[in-house]
Amino acid sequence: MGLEAKNPYENDEYKSDQAGELGDLITGIDHVAYAVADLDDAIEEYREVFGILVDHRELLDGEGVEIAVLRLGGSTIQLLTPTRDDADLAEFLDEWGPGVHHVGYRVADCAQALAAVVARGLEVQDDEPVPGVLGTTTAYLHPDAFHGTLIQLVEV
Amino acid sequence: MGLEAKNPYENDEYKSDQAGELGDLITGIDHVAYAVADLDDAIEEYREVFGILVDHRELLDGEGVEIAVLRLGGSTIQLLTPTRDDADLAEFLDEWGPGVHHVGYRVADCAQALAAVVARGLEVQDDEPVPGVLGTTTAYLHPDAFHGTLIQLVEV
Numbered sequence: 001m002g003l004e005a006k007n008p009y010e011n012d013e014y015k016s017d018q019a020g021e022l023g024d025l026i027t028g029i030d031h032v033a034y035a036v037a038d039l040d041d042a043i044e045e046y047r048e049v050f051g052i053l054v055d056h057r058e059l060l061d062g063e064g065v066e067i068a069v070l071r072l073g074g075s076t077i078q079l080l081t082p083t084r085d086d087a088d089l090a091e092f093l094d095e096w097g098p099g100v101h102h103v104g105y106r107v108a109d110c111a112q113a114l115a116a117v118v119a120r121g122l123e124v125q126d127d128e129p130v131p132g133v134l135g136t137t138t139a140y141l142h143p144d145a146f147h148g149t150l151i152q153l154v155e156v
Numbered sequence: 157m158g159l160e161a162k163n164p165y166e167n168d169e170y171k172s173d174q175a176g177e178l179g180d181l182i183t184g185i186d187h188v189a190y191a192v193a194d195l196d197d198a199i200e201e202y203r204e205v206f207g208i209l210v211d212h213r214e215l216l217d218g219e220g221v222e223i224a225v226l227r228l229g230g231s232t233i234q235l236l237t238p239t240r241d242d243a244d245l246a247e248f249l250d251e252w253g254p255g256v257h258h259v260g261y262r263v264a265d266c267a268q269a270l271a272a273v274v275a276r277g278l279e280v281q282d283d284e285p286v287p288g289v290l291g292t293t294t295a296y297l298h299p300d301a302f303h304g305t306l307i308q309l310v311e312v
Contacts (some may be wrong), residue, residue: 016278022236026206026207026208026228027208027228027229028228028229028230028231029185029228029229029231029292031185032185032188032259032306034296034303034305036303038252043305045302045303046198048276049273049276049278049302050182050261051181051182052182052274072182072183072184072185072261073183073184073185073230073262074184074229074230075184075185079187092242098303098304098305099256099303099304100256100259100306102214103188103256105206105228107231116252117205117206117277120204120205122205146201146205147192147198147201147254147255148190148253148254149190149254149255
């Protein structure tokens with residue numbers, strides 16, 4: 001025993017090597033994606049308030065979404081707005097209002113991480129990896145699968 | 157002009173040096189914080205599904221919150237659960253259910269970043285920096301201030 005009192009909330013059992021292969025696959029937070037009603041307004045707000053500038057802007061026609069990517073250290077912020085009333089994102093905004101749409105976790109290998117997640121019994125939206133913005137490979141877990149937040153696996 | 161077609165959504169005007177001092181202050185995504193109903197369940201889910209382990213666990217008595225910090229590359233995930241029915245976080249869970257509670261942006265100097273944000277007219281919850289978990293210095297912007305997401309400035 002050391003001389004210092006041990007913090008009862010530090011639990012060494014979690015620091016063992018129980019993590020297994022998935023712990024090695026996930027390498028960080030790739031991005032936080034916000035649903036916004038007006039993309040230009042949100043971009044301007046990020047510039048004015050935080051001094052963060054747009055790095056890339058893209059129309060995702062199939063999804064009815066326009067996206068702006070803002071670099072923030074080694075991660076990004078994504079601002080998403082619907083371009084059609086029948087886009088899933090328009091429904092999201094109607095139901096929840098503006099806010100976090102999903103969180104992207106960066107993985108070394110999207111196909112491998114997706115397979116590992118499925119093997120653990122989690123429901124997924126994308127059965128196989130799909131192309132994302134800026135040449136990434138991505139897969140959405142199911143919106144209801146992980147305690148209320150839509151998670152996207154992202155291979156850069 | 158180059159030989160390649162230019163992407164109409166790439167907008168060079170945003171890449172100038174308009175960012176100013178705040179752009180230099182914000183250095184990355186520090187953490188994403190999730191409100192969860194049961195902390196042990198959420199910790200176990202993160203371990204089982206993603207292989208991510210708890211690094212630190214702490215009781216924030218004043219706020220009526222217990223927090224678990226999970227390291228993810230250079231960022232962290234925070235899992236928050238209320239320890240009292242009258243905690244703000246309990247009200248959050250009642251109203252919104254489990255999901256993202258706030259997003260932490262890492263800043264070089266919390267006091268300086270907070271002053272810059274206030275100078276830009278944004279409403280804040282913390283008028284001055286307060287101690288956060290793991291020796292950080294933090295300040296919450298106002299929950300309604302920034303397009304629907306509670307933002308925390310975090311100096312590590």
